[in-house]
Amino acid sequence: MTAPPSLAGSPDTQATAAYRRLRAEILDGRLAPGQRLKVQDLAALCGAGPSPVREALAQLAAEGLARRIEQRGFRVADADPAGLAGLVRSRCLVEAAALREAIARGDAAWEDAVAAAERRLARLPRSLDPTRYVTNPAWEAAHRGFHQALLAACAAPPLLAFCERLRDEAERYRAQANAVAWPGRDVAAEHAAIAEAALDRDADRAAALLAEHLNATGEFVRRALERRAATPAARRRPTARLAAE
Amino acid sequence: MTAPPSLAGSPDTQATAAYRRLRAEILDGRLAPGQRLKVQDLAALCGAGPSPVREALAQLAAEGLARRIEQRGFRVADADPAGLAGLVRSRCLVEAAALREAIARGDAAWEDAVAAAERRLARLPRSLDPTRYVTNPAWEAAHRGFHQALLAACAAPPLLAFCERLRDEAERYRAQANAVAWPGRDVAAEHAAIAEAALDRDADRAAALLAEHLNATGEFVRRALERRAATPAARRRPTARLAAE
DNA sequence: CATCCTGTTTTTACCGACAAAATGCGCAGG
DNA sequence: CCTGCGCATTTTGTCGGTAAAAACAGGATG
Structure with a gap:
C-alpha cells in the first residue's frame, strides 16, 4: 500500500501533455483552422522546450489534425x-x-x-x-x-x-x-x-x-x-x- | 545556373528522412515486430540527432506502426x-x-x-x-x-x-x-x-x-x-x- | 505603378549535453 | 536453488543554443 515512486495515474511526459493540450485546442476551435503553429509560441504556452512540442505536432500531423509543410512549419488543418x-x-x-x-x-x-x-x-x-x-x-x-x-x-x-x-x-x-x-x-x-x-x-x-x-x-x-x-x-x-x- | 544549394525534388528534412527510412524498415520486416526502438541506435543509423528521430517515431506511433510506452521508449508494433x-x-x-x-x-x-x-x-x-x-x-x-x-x-x-x-x-x-x-x-x-x-x-x-x-x-x-x-x-x-x- | 533586388528579422530544424527514470546485475537471505 | 533487494549502467525525455532557410520590409528600377 505504500506509494513508492509513482503509483496511480499518468506521470504524463511533456510530449504527451503538449499533444493532449494542442489536440484539445484544435478540436474545440481555440486554434483555428489554417492558423500557423509556431513552435516557440506553443512551447511557451505549454511551458516546455521545442522538442516535445515538435513531437506532438508530428503526431497531430499524422492524425490529420495538422498539416506539416516541409521547411515551413506546421499549421492547423483547414476546415473547408x-x-x-x-x-x-x-x-x-x-x-x-x-x-x-x-x-x-x-x-x-x-x-x-x-x-x-x-x-x-x-x-x-x-x-x-x-x-x-x-x-x-x-x-x-x-x-x-x-x-x-x-x-x-x-x-x-x-x-x-x-x-x-x-x-x-x-x-x-x-x-x-x-x-x-x-x-x-x-x-x-x-x-x-x-x-x-x-x-x-x-x-x-x-x-x-x-x-x-x-x-x-x-x-x-x-x-x-x-x-x-x-x-x-x-x-x-x-x-x-x-x-x- | 549557379548550381544553387538544392536544385530539384525534396530537400527532405532530417525528420522526414528518418521517418521514411524507419517506415520502410518496419514495413519490410527488417525491424521486426515487437523489437525495441532505441533512439540512440536509430539516430546513429540515420546519421541524425535524437530529436528528429523521436519526431519520426511519434509519427509512426500515431500511424500504428510503432507503440509508444510512456517513459519506456518505442517498440515496433506487434504482428500477432x-x-x-x-x-x-x-x-x-x-x-x-x-x-x-x-x-x-x-x-x-x-x-x-x-x-x-x-x-x-x-x-x-x-x-x-x-x-x-x-x-x-x-x-x-x-x-x-x-x-x-x-x-x-x-x-x-x-x-x-x-x-x-x-x-x-x-x-x-x-x-x-x-x-x-x-x-x-x-x-x-x-x-x-x-x-x-x-x-x-x-x-x-x-x-x-x-x-x-x-x-x-x-x-x-x-x-x-x-x-x-x-x-x-x-x-x-x-x-x-x-x-x- | 508594379516589380525586382537586397539586407534584416523571424522561424525552422537540428545538435549535443543533462537529469530522471528504468533496466539489469550481483549478492544476501530463505 | 530460488527469491527479493540495492547499486551501477543504460536509456529516455528534456532543454538551451545555433546554422540555415524562409518571410518581411524598404528602396531602387524598368
Whole structure:
C-alpha cells in the first residue's frame, strides 16, 4: 500500500501533455483552422522546450489534425466545405459498414450496452442553457459513448479507431458551426430510432438511419460554415487576432 | 545556373528522412515486430540527432506502426494473429464499402483507369524468380496501383487514406509470411475477376470477390505466421523471447 | 505603378549535453 | 536453488543554443 515512486495515474511526459493540450485546442476551435503553429509560441504556452512540442505536432500531423509543410512549419488543418464533404461521406460509409458488422455479431451484452447508452444519452440535455447553445460536457461524453457502444461488437479494432478519429475531426467542424447556430433537430429521436433498429437486428434500416443522422449533421455544419464565410470576418475585432495567421 | 544549394525534388528534412527510412524498415520486416526502438541506435543509423528521430517515431506511433510506452521508449508494433484478424476484417469491411461507392460513382475515365491498371498488373510476374519467391518491386507497385484505381472514384479522401494505411500494415504481415512460403494461388485471376465485376457495375459481386481476395491473403499469412511460430528456436520460453530485443 | 533586388528579422530544424527514470546485475537471505 | 533487494549502467525525455532557410520590409528600377 505504500506509494513508492509513482503509483496511480499518468506521470504524463511533456510530449504527451503538449499533444493532449494542442489536440484539445484544435478540436474545440481555440486554434483555428489554417492558423500557423509556431513552435516557440506553443512551447511557451505549454511551458516546455521545442522538442516535445515538435513531437506532438508530428503526431497531430499524422492524425490529420495538422498539416506539416516541409521547411515551413506546421499549421492547423483547414476546415473547408470540401474537406467536410469528404469527411461526411467517409463517416457514412465506414460507420454504416461497422454497424452492419456489429449487428451481425453483437450478443446480448452488446444489446444491453446499446440500450443503456441510449437511455443515458436521452436523459441528458443537449445544451446547458435551454434558450441558447452552451456545450454540455456530460452530453458530449454520453453521445460519444452511444456511438461507440453501437459499433463495439464489431471485431475490427483498426476500423473502430478510425471511426474515433473521424469523430474527432467532425467535432472540429462542429465547433466552427456551433459558434454560429445550433440545430433545432430532434437528435434524441434520431438516436432512439437508430438504437431501436439496431436492437431489432434490422441492419439495412439501422445503417440507413445512421447515415441519415451523419448526413443531417453534416448538412447543418455546411450551412453554418457557409453563413460564416459570408459574414465578413467579424469586422476586424481584436479577438480575431487568434484566427489571423 | 549557379548550381544553387538544392536544385530539384525534396530537400527532405532530417525528420522526414528518418521517418521514411524507419517506415520502410518496419514495413519490410527488417525491424521486426515487437523489437525495441532505441533512439540512440536509430539516430546513429540515420546519421541524425535524437530529436528528429523521436519526431519520426511519434509519427509512426500515431500511424500504428510503432507503440509508444510512456517513459519506456518505442517498440515496433506487434504482428500477432489477433492483430492480423482485426486488420483483415477491417480491410474487408472498409474496402468493400469503398468499392461499392466507387462503382456507384465511377465514370468512363475511372473504368479506363481500372482496366489499364489491371492489364498492367497482369503483364508483370509476381516473383522475379519463377521457382521461388523474390519480391518484384514493379509488381508491388502495379498491385498497389490496381487496388488504388479500383477505389479512386470514391469521393472520400479520408477513407482512401485509411485504406492505404491498412494496406501498409498488411504489407508488414506479408513480409513476415513471405519469409516462410509463397502462395500458389492464382492472384492474377482474382484481380481479373474483381476488375470485371467492377466494370460490369455489379457491386455485390465485386465487393464479395474483393473481400474473398483479402480474406484469402489473410488466411495465407495466418498459416505462415503459425508455421513460423512453431519452427524457430523458441522451445523453452513461450513466444516472449522473440519480441525481446 | 508594379516589380525586382537586397539586407534584416523571424522561424525552422537540428545538435549535443543533462537529469530522471528504468533496466539489469550481483549478492544476501530463505 | 530460488527469491527479493540495492547499486551501477543504460536509456529516455528534456532543454538551451545555433546554422540555415524562409518571410518581411524598404528602396531602387524598368
